[in-house]
Amino acid sequence: MQMGFRWFGETNDTVSLDHIRQIPGVTGIVWSLHDMPAGEEWPMDKILHVRDQAARAGLNIDVVESVNVHEDIKLGLPSRSVYIENYKKTIEKLAQVGVKVICYNFMPVFDWLRTDLRKEMADGSTALFYERSKIEDIDPFELVERINANSELTMPGWEPERLAHLTSLFEAYKDVTEDNLWDNLAYFLNEIIPVAARHNIKMAIHPDDPPWPVFGLPRIITGQANLRRFLKLHDSPFNGITLCSGSLGANPANDIIGMIHEFADRIPFAHIRNVRVYENGDFIETSHRTADGTVDIAGIVQAYHDIGFAGYARPDHGRHLWGEVCRPGYGLYDRALGIMYLWGVWDAAERRAEKQVKP
Template identity: 75%
Template sequence: MRMVFRWFGEGNDRIPLEHIRQIPGVEGVVWALHDIPAGEEWPMDRILQVKEQAEKHGLNIDVVESVNVHEDIKLGLPTRDRYIENYKKTIERLAQAGVKVICYNFMPIFDWTRTDLFKKLEDGSTALFFEKEKVESMDPLDLVAKIDADPQFTMPGWEPERLKHLTSLFEAYKGVSEEDLWNNLEYFLKQIIPVAEINNIKMAIHPDDPPWSIFGLPRIMTNKDNIKRFLNIIDSPYNGVTLCSGSLGANPNNNIADMVREFADRIPFAHIRNVKVYENGDFVETSHRTSDGSVDITEIVKAYHETGFTGYARPDHGRHIFDEECRPGYGLYDRALGIMYLWGIWDTLQRTAK
């Protein structure tokens, strides 16, 4: 297991690289050029700038999260080919810089969705929270008024340029079924994976978060059967999954450890985190400790160890603790604690296996 840590770049992240370097066992940063709109090519000079920044602190840039997929590709519009060509060029440039894994998702319009960024927990910490009833009763088009009033308004995981076009995007997705989305994903994969193979970059799709439809939009990366269907579209080690225990774990029916064991050779990147799921469908993100949430993190790490996992892993979201001022879900302290919890399980398994 190769431990990495998500970093949003100089000027965008309160956490300096020298602090990330001090977390035991962390060898690289998971990064992206967040200001480049989806569908545009990533400039080589910008890629090399991040590489230089990381390497000054002894860190690699092997994993990118994310190279976002343009909505025209997901919608299957005639304009998709232009954006796919740009995606191919970005893959080639990232390969030249030494990148090994690209994480991406295929969620329509929205990325991960929460209703409270700082839900207070019993111990006084705060965390990302999802209130199911609130989302089910929410009209996302009401956000248009908020955006008009505050151009800087956004939500975590929601790309600002997409929020500006919510009305037209929802109109475009009317009548788009899950099968349509599957077909559009297949078209994308058949264009992209051969380029990834040539450039020795593993593509790793992220599950939908949460793993069910929201706002009436189709979502397809939600469970074991759908992941199996996805992997069978192109049977290649370069067509893989970013297996996220937190995203998939929001549905108690998903057995993450079982997925690890079944898809082990197709998981180049792992997100390992815990969530506590309530009977009404709400969930909140907790510490990584197994007993604090609903996901058996110990068994998941055991599954990775049993299958000889040598891919990249990161602790994913964390709580906000010790009065840290940070990007929601991405503070230093709780994610660092999470890494040490994961290493504790891993090192114990290593020793007992001898």
């Protein structure tokens, strides 16, 4: 397992590369050009700038999260061809600097949804929280205002320039069904996977967060059966999954350990995080410690060890601890603690495996 840490850039993150390099076992950053609008071709000079910054800190840039997919591609509009060509050119450029994995998603309009970015927990820390009844009742425009008012740092998937067109986006999606979305995803994969394969880059789709429809918008990357269907859309080792235990774990019916074993050879990238799901469907993001949530993090790490996972992982979201001022979900302290918990479980699995092979 190769451990990474998501980084938003020197002027867009409270966490520095010097901080990241001090976390034991972290060998690379998980990065993106967050100022680039979805659908635009990435400039080589900006890519090289990130590569050089990471190299000076002794970190690799093997994983990009995300090269965002333009809404016209998800909608299947004729204009998608321009944005798909830009996507291909970006893949080719990223290959030139050694990128191995590109994480992306195919969620209409919203990349993820929470109702509170800093819900206070019993110990005084705060975390991202999803209150199901509020999502059912709230106007999506009100939610957008609430999310973008909470931080000076842009939230991934909630970029103001894109969400400024919310009215037209909802109008465009009003007749789009799940089957339409599947068809448009298949078209996209058939266009880009051959390019990714030529350049030895694995594409890794991120599950929908949360894994169910919201605001009447279809969502399709939600569980084991749909992941199975997704992988068959374009059966290639370069068409893979970013297996996110937090997104999928919001639905307790999802068997994440079973997914790790079934899709073992199609998981180039893993997000490992915990959530606590309540009986009414609410959930809050907790520490990575298994006992603190409802996701079996220890069992998940053991499953990755069992399959000989050599891909990339990151701790994903964390709580906000000790007064840290940071992008919601993306502070330094709890994600670093999470990494050490994950390594502890991994090291224990290594020790057990060593004992089993001794005569």
